[in-house]
Amino acid sequence: MNSMKKKMKLQGRNKGDNKDKDDDQKNFERIKISKHLKENKEILDPNLGINESFDIVCRDMKFANKNFALYFVNGFADSNIMTEILKELAKLAREELVPNTLKQIFETYLSHIQVEKILTINKAKEAILSGQLVMFIDLEQEALVIDVRKYPSRSPEEPDTERVVRGSRDGFTETLLFNTALTRRRIRDERLRMEILHVGDRSKTDICIAYLKDVADPGLVKLIKQKIEQINIDGLPMGEKTLEEFLVGKSWSPFPLVRYTERPDVASAHLLEGHVIIYVDTSPSVIITPTTYFHHLQHAEEYRQTPIIGTYLRWMRFIGIISSIFLLPLWLIYVLEPDLLPKTFDFIGPKKTSEIPIFYQFIIGELGLDVMRMAAIHTPSPLATAMGLIAAVLIGEIAIEVGWFVPEVILYLSVAVLGMYATPSYELGLANKIARMFLLFATYFFKIPGFVFGVTILLILLTSTRSLNTPYLWPFIPFNFHAFMAILLRKPVPFMNKRPSIVHPQNQERQ
């Protein structure tokens, strides 16, 4: 009882503290830039920790007998541009600057494209921390923000997880600006909107929502914006994954509720269909919404080949994915109840038996393969060959010889795992694996009823899943004939002249 009271008291106090803090924040936002350089410095220096942190720099300079203070982050400022600007300023004589120093500099002498005037200390602070150069001038009530940023970044490379044999080789990088430019390069439409939002009390991560204004569902855009604005978190170091968890809600479903892509061509194709794309700064993957299960089964490669080949590739992929889920439990049924086997398939079923029941062999195999997969991710490439050798020869062959595994188990496990790797979406591959384990357990404990009800429960769960108001199994359940056909067959692009109804496009016809 006592402790509860104490807790409540504490909470109350915390609330009060927060209120004070908020007030401080508000006051701070209102502080205007003072006419005297010294006063500005007195507020900014302790606030930014000048002389405490080494990477935020305040450089005091004097041009044409006037005092200047330049604030910047030394890792972001491009020294070539800075030198150029400072050189120009150093050449100036006093007559050229007085009167109206700020106006003169802004309009004539500042040799840079992106320059902005600001009025408040808070804006100055934000600009400095985002990597821009902020220039305070003595006896001026405005400061200049000069965009001299150069973020450390790599150049666009083909993403590892979405390779194609033919087609563009550029991929998104960690810099938001590059990513939006790569998209804008593919869609030069004035109706393509890119709205920027900031998330994270401390990280102030940039997030960009891209959509076609006359196509995308305005309700969806509003919903996404609302959800992003509601996010209350200190930072997004894991980028789009953290954002996804805020977007689609706290869910224990293993299935991926949004689709990621690192390919600008895939992102553009979805934009044209009426999807909404979300970019997060510092991450090369962008989020495609709304997403259904079947979005995870498509791959850019199919659209790079002729329709027939594309359809064939897609069907092979479907067969791989279906067998990655159902093959093991199905075979387990016939091992447990051999009389049920259709006569055509009499030859299957383990001839030799091992000391270990088949079900446990599967479980051991699954776990072993996962350890191997994780090891493969972390192994540095010089050791990869050695690891492959260990995996193939030692574990595979010797495990059979010793009697841990029946050869057929290895065969079906390999087929299932191959099917998992053929899944275009890595996330869906992992989720399907969980579904497979669930079916294995259900089959082992309850035989055929277990398998059948397991599949039914899985389908019901998937059907009742909704991601951003979109039924997850569309167009299978709820059924939509045209969309379903578009999934079964890779149609020629000239025939795909209608946008999918699931995105609720404002105009159905593609131009």
Add this chain to the structure above:
Amino acid sequence: MVEKEGKNQQKEAKSKIWGFTLSIGLSAGVIWGLLSLLAYYLQFTDIGPSIYAKPFLNPDYVLKWQGHFIGVVFFIVYSVIATFIYTKFLVKFKGPWAGIIYGIILWGIVFFLLNPLLKLTKPVKELGLNTNSVMISLYILTGLFIGYSISVEFNTEDDS
């Protein structure tokens, strides 16, 4: 004139509803009918789709493949009828659960009402656990397929 146009529009909307219902019914019949055939082939269940055609069928055919394929055709017809009934009376229910319950009710009608009446197959008690679980699952999924498709198409759902 305006009235006429309004009437025409109403007519068009109505024919659109029934057209959609027909397409859902047909697809439901094809997909789940073939799946029940597959379950029979894999010997998960003792009763194939031929039971749906039994009252109309030459008894020689009932256990042969021709019989089962004809049975699938009958299943398609029945599922179209079931879909029309759903559109007519149950369209206002939202969410997937209405469809699931509809499926269970259909299963009850077929196996507890029609089965003893038309002697389609053995009584439910003697069918065994395997057959019964396969049949219930098939009806649940067919009901879910029909119910949820209709409900999403004709209701605007905005939860979550």
